[in-house]
Amino acid sequence: MTADREFSTFVRAPANIAWIKYWGKKGPQLPANPSLSLTLKECATETELVATPAKDLAVELFFDGIHQEKFRDKTRQHIELLAALHPRLARFHYLIRTHNTFPHSSGIASSASSSAALGLALSRLLEAHGEVADAGSFARLGSGSACRSLHGGFALWGETPLVKGSSDLHAVDVNAHVHGDFQGTRDTVLIVSRREKELSSRLGHAQMDQHPYAQGRNAQALGNLQRLWKALASGDWASAGEVIENEALSLHALMFAAHPGVVLLEPNTLEIIRLVRMFRAESKLPIYFTIDAGPNVHLLYPASAQLKVEPFIRHELLPFTDQKSGVIWDCAGEGAS
Numbered sequence: 001m002t003a004d005r006e007f008s009t010f011v012r013a014p015a016n017i018a019w020i021k022y023w024g025k026k027g028p029q030l031p032a033n034p035s036l037s038l039t040l041k042e043c044a045t046e047t048e049l050v051a052t053p054a055k056d057l058a059v060e061l062f063f064d065g066i067h068q069e070k071f072r073d074k075t076r077q078h079i080e081l082l083a084a085l086h087p088r089l090a091r092f093h094y095l096i097r098t099h100n101t102f103p104h105s106s107g108i109a110s111s112a113s114s115s116a117a118l119g120l121a122l123s124r125l126l127e128a129h130g131e132v133a134d135a136g137s138f139a140r141l142g143s144g145s146a147c148r149s150l151h152g153g154f155a156l157w158g159e160t161p162l163v164k165g166s167s168d169l170h171a172v173d174v175n176a177h178v179h180g181d182f183q184g185t186r187d188t189v190l191i192v193s194r195r196e197k198e199l200s201s202r203l204g205h206a207q208m209d210q211h212p213y214a215q216g217r218n219a220q221a222l223g224n225l226q227r228l229w230k231a232l233a234s235g236d237w238a239s240a241g242e243v244i245e246n247e248a249l250s251l252h253a254l255m256f257a258a259h260p261g262v263v264l265l266e267p268n269t270l271e272i273i274r275l276v277r278m279f280r281a282e283s284k285l286p287i288y289f290t291i292d293a294g295p296n297v298h299l300l301y302p303a304s305a306q307l308k309v310e311p312f313i314r315h316e317l318l319p320f321t322d323q324k325s326g327v328i329w330d331c332a333g334e335g336a337s
């Protein structure tokens with residue numbers, strides 16, 4: 001067995017936005033249904049990790065140059081989980097400097113990008129010691145959706161007969177299946193509110209265990225995945241968009257109907273949805289919304305529509321966003337490196 005030795009690495013992992021939502025788990029961080037996402041370009045976590053051999057596990061973490069106990073404890077838990085599978089990981093002192101390229105609490109899932117970054121860094125540490133490590137599983141054990149961030153463009157997580165080699169353990173790259181101008185998809189993120197989330201995704205997933213609509217949700221997600229899969233193969237924005245919006249609204253419908261019911265949408269979220277649909281009907285341009293577990297809206301459209309969509313967003317939608325953070329202009333990106 002290779003002796004432990006000092007190791008350092010720098011990784012960058014982007015955020016991703018789900019078009020088919022993962023909501024509800026089974027087993028050890030395995031998804032109740034398959035999900036499909038687009039990895040972003042600009043919104044990312046950058047992490048430098050220096051691991052020094054030590055008797056016991058220790059973690060020191062700086063976020064934006066400042067000691068951050070909450071993130072340190074979360075990171076430590078993630079490492080402990082992985083160390084139960086790979087004991088070597090418990091024999092290091094980790095010095096971690098991490099930073100997000102997007103505003104904290106902007107509603108962009110920083111847990112996905114940060115867990116992907118940490119998972120990738122730790123898998124590299126093991127590989128440097130001659131051990132085999134699955135970065136996707138490592139990321140997933142920190143935050144489920146993180147495993148999709150390792151891949152660029154479109155990634156699918158969860159076993160489905162639609163995709164050979166698909167797995168509940170990690171995500172797979174499905175870009176070869178995607179045609180038309182989906183590859184250059186623009187994602188403009190409208191920050192409606194920067195308030196801390198009232199519902200952690202852990203709690204949200206747990207609510208699905210006893211949810212009255214759990215079975216129906218599963219069937220819906222599988223049907224939506226099939227429809228989206230077909231649309232992606234034929235470059236059909238209208239069909240894809242219908243599914244994407246249905247997934248976003250269904251995610252929130254599940255939260256409304258949970259015990260206790262959770263309302264994360266803000267009045268301005270609803271106003272943005274209304275305006276987007278009106279603009280789409282009038283302009284006939286393919287612009288669709290999706291929303292994660294929060295009030296902020298992701299606007300998805302092909303690069304070819306950008307020239308006409310941008311003035312609409314600036315003039316009609318920005319008044320409904322948080323004045324300080326407002327908007328992030330992002331697009332499909334390349335995955336973790």
Ligand code: PMV
Pocket residue numbers: 017018020021022023035109111112143144145146201202251292293
């Ligand atoms: O990866 P988690 O546990 O933060 O859950 C992500 C849940 C959603 O963002 C709402 C949907 C998804 O698939 O990303």
